Amino acid sequence: MKKKIELHLAHWVFVDDVKFFGKGRLQLLELIQETGSISKAAKEMGMSYKKAWRMVDELNTFGKSPYVIASKGGIHGGGTEVTETGKQVMDAYHRLGEKLQTIIEQEKNLLDLI
Amino acid sequence: MKKKIELHLAHWVFVDDVKFFGKGRLQLLELIQETGSISKAAKEMGMSYKKAWRMVDELNTFGKSPYVIASKGGIHGGGTEVTETGKQVMDAYHRLGEKLQTIIEQEKNLLDLI
Numbered sequence: 001m002k003k004k005i006e007l008h009l010a011h012w013v014f015v016d017d018v019k020f021f022g023k024g025r026l027q028l029l030e031l032i033q034e035t036g037s038i039s040k041a042a043k044e045m046g047m048s049y050k051k052a053w054r055m056v057d058e059l060n061t062f063g064k065s066p067y068v069i070a071s072k073g074g075i076h077g078g079g080t081e082v083t084e085t086g087k088q089v090m091d092a093y094h095r096l097g098e099k100l101q102t103i104i105e106q107e108k109n110l111l112d113l114i
Numbered sequence: 115m116k117k118k119i120e121l122h123l124a125h126w127v128f129v130d131d132v133k134f135f136g137k138g139r140l141q142l143l144e145l146i147q148e149t150g151s152i153s154k155a156a157k158e159m160g161m162s163y164k165k166a167w168r169m170v171d172e173l174n175t176f177g178k179s180p181y182v183i184a185s186k187g188g189i190h191g192g193g194t195e196v197t198e199t200g201k202q203v204m205d206a207y208h209r210l211g212e213k214l215q216t217i218i219e220q221e222k223n224l225l226d227l228i
């Protein structure tokens with residue numbers, strides 16, 4: 001049976017030697033954007049609200065400005081949303097992932113050696 | 115106090131959805147090459163001999179040919195060495211890491227957004 005051989009990669013932002021942002025937090029912010037709610041986002045990720053809240057709190061505390069804020073008013077009567085800072089970080093992290101993936105595609109010949 | 119912000123990355127080869135090769139196994143092979151011994155390599159990594167041996171066994175079993183073999187004779191009266199296949203995988207994995215690192219260097223502006 002032919003083996004399935006794949007290259008995987010991961011990238012993270014560290015702040016003062018502590019993991020600050022990676023795939024999990026990107027997904028959390030995407031789901032907050034989508035659902036307007038930390039608890040709904042947590043639920044979709046199969047994560048406790050407490051854990052999701054702690055992640056958001058870390059992003060808001062150690063980022064240069066908050067990534068997630070409570071929004072007021074609007075037709076839905078308020079909710080939770082991702083700030084411009086948060087969106088910029090999401091975009092930049094995502095774009096970097098795509099560039100790294102391009103390199104991985106170019107270097108697939110490594111897999112023939114395995 | 116200014117925060118230290120850094121990008122880190124990791125890459126792995128998966129075989130049939132199981133992690134097969136990454137930074138740890140690269141280091142293990144490097145140390146086997148250097149010391150001519152699985153037990154010395156394990157010791158330098160602070161790992162049990164059993165664990166190191168299991169890793170070598172996996173590399174030898176699931177790679178296209180063995181990565182590590184017992185060498186016979188020579189002035190040291192034999193020992194353990196990394197095969198050509200093993201060396202090629204080490205080189206390719208290492209080179210890929212350098213290419214990915216180049217992208218990371220080019221994309222450092224992401225860090226200003228954090």
